[in-house]
């Protein structure tokens with residue numbers, strides 16, 4: 001296979017745009033926080049994943065020092081809302097570089113609802129709210145990783161099938177490279193293979 005190699009050292013501005021085009025698709029944490037002054041904040045973060053199963057911890061990365069980071073550190077609480085397909089315009093609008101102290105819920109016209117355990121509100125129209133307390137932060141220089149310990153996972157009853165969140169009802173958005181976003185496409189199921197089973201199949 002013929003390949004094109006990109007050396008980070010040869011890209012003084014960083015290979016951010018190339019990396020975000022190949023680390024795809026990225027789920028979007030729609031992070032709600034409340035400032036120490038009581039102003040609600042909402043912003044999307046696609047540098048987001050589950051970082052620990054037990055204890056349950058999720059993480060997002062603030063590229064630079066943004067309000068979501070400042071609020072999470074100041075109050076020790078945050079909520080990760082799932083960014084659903086039907087709210088793509090609103091998710092994007094909450095990424096506008098509003099001045100600090102601006103309430104994106106009000107600015108963008110999104111209803112909020114109270115969380116159960118933490119103070120920051122949830123996005124009422126999102127099917128999933130992951131309520132978290134701040135577990136830790138990791139300063140990487142230009143970025144800071146924020147770790148939230150999950151204290152409550154709340155899923156819309158309509159999105160639950162057989163006791164489990166159903167992907168076709170959650171309909172999450174994801175980020176790709178450049179200005180591209182994606183939605184859930186074909187969903188395939190494949191089971192994990194234990195080693196004994198693997199050997200049996202191999203030696204058949």
Ligand SMILES: Cc1cc2nc3c(=O)[nH]c(=O)nc-3n(C[C@H](O)[C@H](O)[C@H](O)COP(=O)(O)O)c2cc1C
Nearest residue numbers: 043044045046047061062063066067068095096097
């Ligand atoms: C889909 C999407 C994903 C984004 N992902 C990130 C991210 O992972 N980290 C980040 O710092 N900014 C990200 N941004 C930009 C922030 O949402 C934007 O800077 C926002 O204004 C930050 O808000 P805040 O200052 O209230 O935290 C993303 C924007 C969009 C539209």
